[in-house]
Amino acid sequence: MARLEKMLCATLEAMLQGKKYRMPDAGGDIFDAFLHLSRARSYHQHGPNPITWEAMAAYVQVSRRPIPPHHAEIIMALDDVWMRHAGKQMAGQASGTPAAPMVSSTPLSAGLFDALMGG
16 A cells, blocks of 8 residues: 555645646545545635544545545545645745744743633
8 A cells, every 4th residue: 555655645746736647546536535535624824724534534424435544544645745735835935845834023921822812
């Protein structure tokens, strides 16, 4: 399965970069499940959230398409590739360097924490 995972991740990377890609015949169902889960992902103020195991379990239950554990691991690896690409896009970087974490110049105080968290 490691070989299929690498092939599918490479396919997704090529797809996200707008390059030519060839979908492996064996990975069609796995890739289809990933695309369904990715389309339903949630977002927060700084960008997309990763696919959760709970979302995958709900997808299996609703679609009645079982996902074996080794396929679930491949879907999560595909999500890692997608999240890295989304992080690069959010940071406006196309060079492939990882995005710098967003750090505030204001130090965190008890009052600021309460204001942010509604305490």
